[in-house]
Amino acid sequence: MGRQLLPPEQADSWGEFHARLELELESRGDPLRPLWRAGAGALFGMTLICCSYAFTDRHWWLWLGWLASLAVVLAMASRAVRRADGRRARDIELARLQDAWQDHLDRESPAR
Numbered sequence: 001m002g003r004q005l006l007p008p009e010q011a012d013s014w015g016e017f018h019a020r021l022e023l024e025l026e027s028r029g030d031p032l033r034p035l036w037r038a039g040a041g042a043l044f045g046m047t048l049i050c051c052s053y054a055f056t057d058r059h060w061w062l063w064l065g066w067l068a069s070l071a072v073v074l075a076m077a078s079r080a081v082r083r084a085d086g087r088r089a090r091d092i093e094l095a096r097l098q099d100a101w102q103d104h105l106d107r108e109s110p111a112r
Contacts (some may be wrong), residue, residue, distance in 0.1 A: 008097060017101055021094060030088070040076045043069050 005027060011017035047069040052061035 008094065014101055014105055020028070021098070024094075030036075036076070041074060044073050047073060 005023055006020055007018055008017050008020040008024060011020050049065050050062050050066035050069065052060070
């Protein structure tokens, strides 16, 4: 069983926050992302080839093929955009949390 990743928002100290932040940023890496991008590129190339044959040879089944593959490519692209927006929003939230921790540490610093 894997250990559940606790969010940095629930940290009680600066060290714990920083450790949870590093774990969250480290767990974001998706090893299959290059494979998905290559698959989307190949599917888009197949869509263009099917589209050109459908227009020149006038085969109805090629129209179905390129429309279906275009729909899949568009779904993959919209998912990628949604995930990028979510990741960007999370980065902004984590930066705000880190600034809040820094402000808290500056106010509570015993050196002052």
